[in-house]
Amino acid sequence: xxxxxxxxxxxxxxxxxxxxxxxxxxxxxxxxxxxxxxxxxxxxxxxxxxxxxxxxxxxxxxxxxxxxxxxxxxxxxxxxxxxxxxxxxxxxxxxxxxxxxxxxxxxxxxxxxxxxxxxxxxxxxxxxxxxxxxxxxxxxxxxxxxxxxxxxxxxxxxxxxxxxxxxxxxxxxxxxxxxxxxxxxxxxxxxxxxxxxxxxxxxxxxxxxxxxxxxxxxxxxxxxxxxxxxxxxxxxxxxxxxxxxxxxxxxxxxxxxxxxxxxxxxxxxxxxxxxxxxxxxxxxxxxxxxxxxxxxxxxxxxxxxxxxxxxxxxxxxxxxxxxxxxxxxxxxxxxxxxxxxxxxxxxxxxxxxxxxxxxxxxxxxxxxxxxxxxxxxxxxxxxxxxxxxxxxxxxxxxxxxxxxxxxxxxxxxxxxxxxxxxxxxxxxxxxxxxxxxxxxxxxxxxxxxxxxxxxxxxxxxxxxxxxxxxxxxxxxxxxxxxxxxxxxxxxxxxxxxxxxxxxxxxxxxxxxxxxxxxxxxxxxxxxxxxxxxxxxxxxxxxxxxxxxxxxxxxxxxxxxxxxxxxx
Amino acid sequence: xxxxxxxxxxxxxxxxxxxxxxxxxxxxxxxxxxxxxxxxxxxxxxxxxxxxxxxxxxxxxxxxxxxxxxxxxxxxxxxxxxxxxxxxxxxxxxxxxxxxxxxxxxxxxxxxxxxxxxxxxxxxxxxxxxxxxxxxxxxxxxxxxxxxxxxxxxxxxxxxxxxxxxxxxxxxxxxxxxxxxxxxx
Ligand SMILES: Cc1ncc(C[n+]2csc(CCOP(=O)(O)OP(=O)(O)O)c2C)c(N)n1
Ligand SMILES: [Mg+2]
Numbered sequence: 001x002x003x004x005x006x007x008x009x010x011x012x013x014x015x016x017x018x019x020x021x022x023x024x025x026x027x028x029x030x031x032x033x034x035x036x037x038x039x040x041x042x043x044x045x046x047x048x049x050x051x052x053x054x055x056x057x058x059x060x061x062x063x064x065x066x067x068x069x070x071x072x073x074x075x076x077x078x079x080x081x082x083x084x085x086x087x088x089x090x091x092x093x094x095x096x097x098x099x100x101x102x103x104x105x106x107x108x109x110x111x112x113x114x115x116x117x118x119x120x121x122x123x124x125x126x127x128x129x130x131x132x133x134x135x136x137x138x139x140x141x142x143x144x145x146x147x148x149x150x151x152x153x154x155x156x157x158x159x160x161x162x163x164x165x166x167x168x169x170x171x172x173x174x175x176x177x178x179x180x181x182x183x184x185x186x187x188x189x190x191x192x193x194x195x196x197x198x199x200x201x202x203x204x205x206x207x208x209x210x211x212x213x214x215x216x217x218x219x220x221x222x223x224x225x226x227x228x229x230x231x232x233x234x235x236x237x238x239x240x241x242x243x244x245x246x247x248x249x250x251x252x253x254x255x256x257x258x259x260x261x262x263x264x265x266x267x268x269x270x271x272x273x274x275x276x277x278x279x280x281x282x283x284x285x286x287x288x289x290x291x292x293x294x295x296x297x298x299x300x301x302x303x304x305x306x307x308x309x310x311x312x313x314x315x316x317x318x319x320x321x322x323x324x325x326x327x328x329x330x331x332x333x334x335x336x337x338x339x340x341x342x343x344x345x346x347x348x349x350x351x352x353x354x355x356x357x358x359x360x361x362x363x364x365x366x367x368x369x370x371x372x373x374x375x376x377x378x379x380x381x382x383x384x385x386x387x388x389x390x391x392x393x394x395x396x397x398x399x400x401x402x403x404x405x406x407x408x409x410x411x412x413x414x415x416x417x418x419x420x421x422x423x424x425x426x427x428x429x430x431x432x433x434x435x436x437x438x439x440x441x442x443x444x445x446x447x448x449x450x451x452x453x454x455x456x457x458x459x460x461x462x463x464x465x466x467x468x469x470x471x472x473x474x475x476x477x478x479x480x481x482x483x484x485x486x487x488x489x490x491x492x493x494x495x496x497x498x499x500x501x502x503x504x505x506x507x508x509x510x511x512x513x514x515x516x517x518x519x520x521x522x523x524x525x526x527x528x529x530x531x532x533x534x535x536x537x538x539x540x541x542x543x544x545x546x547x548x549x550x551x552x553x554x555x556x557x558x559x560x561x562x563x564x565x566x567x
Numbered sequence: 568x569x570x571x572x573x574x575x576x577x578x579x580x581x582x583x584x585x586x587x588x589x590x591x592x593x594x595x596x597x598x599x600x601x602x603x604x605x606x607x608x609x610x611x612x613x614x615x616x617x618x619x620x621x622x623x624x625x626x627x628x629x630x631x632x633x634x635x636x637x638x639x640x641x642x643x644x645x646x647x648x649x650x651x652x653x654x655x656x657x658x659x660x661x662x663x664x665x666x667x668x669x670x671x672x673x674x675x676x677x678x679x680x681x682x683x684x685x686x687x688x689x690x691x692x693x694x695x696x697x698x699x700x701x702x703x704x705x706x707x708x709x710x711x712x713x714x715x716x717x718x719x720x721x722x723x724x725x726x727x728x729x730x731x732x733x734x735x736x737x738x739x740x741x742x743x744x745x746x747x748x749x750x751x752x
Binding site for chain 2: 133184
């Protein structure tokens with residue numbers, strides 16, 4: 001087949017180039033401008049598993065979920081015009097959350113571009129501000145180069161989304177298939193040089209620190225630096241808090257793991273951020289949900305920032321010692337240079353704040369004596385029943401923050417959530433991607449009654465492929481997160497946050513998905529057991545307190561350690 | 568209002584289509600106006616050079632540079648204040664030949680500014696002035712003041728060279744290639 005001058009269509013070259021990049025799964029949806037590629041795909045179904053989603057936004061989030069759960073690059077394939085624009089939310093989401101995906105969209109033939117032809121959208125131009133690289137392929141000869149470059153860019157450096165628009169003439173034109181490999185782009189410094197003086201300075205600062213505190217971000221998972229991170233914190237006796245995306249870098253039960261940072265994070269972390277003498281940020285970006293008011297954030301601390309992206313250094317928080325580079329390497333360099341230390345009295349000083357949070361918030365959330373179910377106890381029951389081994393996928397809102405707070409982890413790469421964009425509707429399609437990427441793991445998808453309905457059509461995809469997603473719908477009949485803000489900051493004026501919902505049990509059964517509704521506390525354990533023991537997908541609808549609140553909470557604009565414990 | 572400074576940003580990029588758009592978008596996002604923009608081939612093959620001047624705060628200029636540098640096909644972006652570069656601009660003035668002949672003030676002014684004549688026709692002459700942006704502004708203003716009707720006026724936008732001797736981008740590229748040489752094999 002590989003005789004030298006053999007010509008193949010651009011579409012065939014595209015599929016072969018994808019296979020060469022190791023692609024075995026594509027989430028997609030066909031249409032006019034991509035039909036030649038779908039036709040070529042039809043000859044490669046033994047090599048590529050194509051999942052037909054029900055909406056292109058679903059394809060983009062499924063690709064994200066696939067990428068986050070597997071550490072590989074997610075791929076989606078869509079037609080031009082509306083098919084392409086439907087993926088925008090996923091592209092922007094992947095950009096803010098550094099998720100490697102490649103979106104391949106059809107485009108009308110180059111000779112018609114610029115004529116407002118049917119389904120013409122300048123997708124390259126539209127996507128450039130929200131992705132790492134966007135390129136229009138206009139000839140079949142460019143295909144293998146563009147694909148190789150796209151995958152290199154998506155996965156290297158700080159990962160992110162890449163968009164390829166492929167003109168119809170490039171899909172049907174004939175070309176020789178010449179495999180290409182790209183692992184260097186001269187304009188792109190994907191592993192910036194580490195300044196060894198900064199490493200020495202950082203190590204000295206850590207050695208001199210009495211009260212060091214570490215912030216663990218997703219960069220650790222993206223850099224596969226979980227082992228290096230563990231060695232670092234254990235050698236230095238360094239307590240750490242995790243960003244939302246960093247929650248599974250080490251087991252939740254690790255003695256140095258103090259839980260989550262930020263607005264709905266664990267109280268001790270926010271207090272200690274403003275008390276520590278050295279703050280060591282690893283692969284995180286000081287998002288405003290983590291820092292609260294910057295004017296009062298960690299002002300007393302010397303700040304060390306390990307990151308691969310130079311544009312993050314000093315962006316929000318002034319940095320005293322920047323350590324650029326891949327944190328897998330820079331963490332190892334630091335570990336080598338820091339002295340083994342026992343900082344147990346500093347670590348123990350977190351306990352008082354943990355206890356305060358437990359007494360005032362956690363205990364009430366997990367062990368209520370009466371009243372309707374709380375989100376926290378449902379999440380805790382599921383997490384416990386999975387032996388803390390499951391992948392957590394969340395939607396956005398109270399369900400997300402509660403899941404982040406109460407779901408616990410033992411395995412790495414176990415939290416999939418839309419952090420930067422806060423995209424409602426992310427959960428169900430991302431969970432599909434995770435199920436396909438990791439058939440060996442249980443995937444628990446916590447969503448709200450609002451968010452579920454944003455990408456609800458993907459239940460069709462789940463049905464078709466019998467994807468064993470364990471969907472937990474935390475039904476509070478409200479856009480709960482917004483309602484909570486209305487309660488706290490808008491005088492309980494519940495403007496358009498109550499939801500008139502469908503019967504979710506009937507909905508599940510329409511899709512042939514096993515389901516159960518749980519209202520009574522006494523039934524919860526049994527319902528969770530039934531969900532986990534059922535083969536294939538399951539929808540567990542937990543009817544939770546309508547006006548439950550996520551606590552503790554740093555009100556917007558406040559100093560991060562100024563947390564409400566009740567409201 | 569934070570204090571603003573006039574900065575000159577020099578960007579080197581690959582010669583792909585759409586880069587100007589991406590660079591301009593960085594300014595749009597931060598709501599900073601571009602005062603002048605010049606795009607041309609650089610001394611290196613396939614490398615394009617943008618010279619952009621804008622007035623903004625120190626904080627914004629840092630964001631602008633980092634975001635431009637982050638664009639995939641941008642090789643390097645750096646910025647300079649006026650004392651770190653030599654800069655120049657070209658302007659062309661089209662003036663009626665009669666006016667030039669008959670008005671002593673006009674011809675004296677043009678000579679005084681060291682303009683140079685590009686074209687003479689029976690109807691009009693074209694003179695060119697290369698120099699600082701201020702010199703160009705001032706010639707235009709003086710011509711207007713003495714009542715000389717300038718039929719057409721164009722200016723190129725600023726170009727600049729840095730005070731340091733080497734064009735830094737060539738160095739940067741060879742250093743980078745050296746750092747990644749394992750991959751290049
Ligand atoms: C696409 C989108 N639209 C709107 C919002 C704003 N928003 C954030 S949380 C939220 C409420 C979510 O309600 P629900 O899905 O029921 O989850 P709950 O907070 O009740 O758990 C809304 C509307 C958003 N984040 N994303
Ligand atoms: Mg809700």
